[in-house]
Amino acid sequence: MATTLQDLTRLKPSGGKRSSKREQIVNVFLRQEGHLSADDLVDLIRREDQRIGRATVYRTLQWMVDAGIASKVDFGEGRFRFEHSYRQPRHFHLICKTCHRSFEFLSSDIEALVEEVATARSFTASQSVVQIYGTCEECRTGRNSTSEPGHTDMLFARDALRIAIATERSGLEFYSRAARLTRDARGRKVFEDLAHEEKEHLGKLEARYTELLQRDPKLESLPTFLFFKGAAHGLFAEGAERLLRGINDQQALLIGIRCERGSHRFFKKYGERFEDSEGKQIFLEFADEEREHLDLLVREYRALLKRQGRTRRTARHGSAGARAAR
């Protein structure tokens, strides 16, 4: 983490001179957690250097926003707050009207809907704000129920693992079922292999999950940070459902391809959004894994088409296959 901070303070300044004052302000800012108002930051700065002016802090904050180090958030208090934007970009906020604290969350589901709305209105969205105002548990029940919100990094890793595990499980279910239903020996082999691989990888992920929990046992009980329904429901589960309705091997392969591609894309896209962290790593590793499965399925699908072509010589299937395999 220290290295990340160093890198950022060194690399980001896109235009402008090195300056001890600015560096000092940036360092103090990045050292903080949570959402600071400009004035909070002035106070913090003043504590270690009396001779830094309020205006400089404002200017530096603006500079940090432009440089992408910080982002300006508006909680409707009549003033802005700032947070570092290098760790969890594009997150949303729960804001307690009583204690005025705010809590972060990520929701791929909400993001998807927001994108959908923007598209429907032919709007080019550059940024979106989702803020849930209300009362937090502590303020409602009296005492603090959960301990400190925990390091977001670890929470992100936990949820990344949970999502990966859920996806892996439904993938396993899908491939086992496909293997069971398939009549063609060669097709069965492919599905069995994939099921086997999923099972193996699932074991690894679960081991990693328990290892993570050992590092910080209270992590398990902390509330969800990253919301993503697709993991359990959207991707393979739907495919598995469809298998039950009786489909042929070719269709099963196509469903598998679609699922793996969706899965790969989700994990890649999401993984790439984050700065270096365990969660990012988990996402990207998983994306690679799905990519391999996808390639395997596509190869198999092509082989199947070739065999079919040899026996039936139908051009129609070939073109549809090429489209699907693209």
Add this chain to the structure above:
Amino acid sequence: MATTLQDLTRLKPSGGKRSSKREQIVNVFLRQEGHLSADDLVDLIRREDQRIGRATVYRTLQWMVDAGIASKVDFGEGRFRFEHSYRQPRHFHLICKTCHRSFEFLSSDIEALVEEVATARSFTASQSVVQIYGTCEECRTGRNSTSEPGHTDMLFARDALRIAIATERSGLEFYSRAARLTRDARGRKVFEDLAHEEKEHLGKLEARYTELLQRDPKLESLPTFLFFKGAAHGLFAEGAERLLRGINDQQALLIGIRCERGSHRFFKKYGERFEDSEGKQIFLEFADEEREHLDLLVREYRALLKRQGRTRRTARHGSAGARAAR
């Protein structure tokens, strides 16, 4: 609409005296469309009465917010804007960073996810803000593509009808399929009746829809205002899917009950949220309709259980049925 305004200006003042100045400000405010800043309103007021002070406008705006006539929205401009809150409560905004206009939309889908997040974090949400910042089509393409955003009222009615029609269609599909699959003569009759009713009502809704379009032909091409996926996918469609996997009559009834109940609740809840308007009326009528179907299904389910009890005397099914029919 005039009556609604009158009623509001007369009824809402929860505490405080009648005053010509305040009344004047409220009237000018309610006459406007869109999102006004306090200063915009001061200018508008000044145009018809020079002797109203800035402070009074501010005080009146605050009073309107307290009275529930207006709501204060923050687009991150460093000042607040105000909109009447009596028409489409709890809507969200698309905000163009170029022309600084903002556009409204409703999304039951986003609302549901937001609620889910709040629950997961044991947060009591009182209000939520969703703002999509970006560039609107006009600013991006150069010229104004769609005409005026149209009267929100009509758009709301249009989308209410579209949702009702989509739900009705999937309901029809569900009941026809159920009737086709059912072996029991009596059960088949119930499903056939329901399918028939859905078809009839579907016809009425479609007629109403074309009638609405005749009133304002350009309504059809305007973008979606109310987003709700559940209509086509969430409710009956899923039930119809499950029918294909071969289930017995009792299960079919239960699925029907669940669907109708979900549908009824959605339309009721959503319909109640709005001030008097055509869309509200459509929602509430539809909620009633679904309610009747629900009752019919529940009666039928009970009868089925009774018949089963007479032949098999199984207590287990009885209790499960009572729970499901609650």
Add this chain to the structure above:
DNA sequence: CTAGGTGCAAATAATTTGCAGAGGC
């Protein structure tokens, strides 16, 4: 008559700007 509404001007609060001087390259 009196509680509350109103106008004006002054206060506040967050943030920005003008300008002269300081400091790095």
Add this chain to the structure above:
DNA sequence: GCCTCTGCAAATTATTTGCACCTAG
């Protein structure tokens, strides 16, 4: 030496408040 950064103080902007006055019930 030039260009940018910096501090200070003054300006700006949105909104609130104090206070004397006014007005409806």
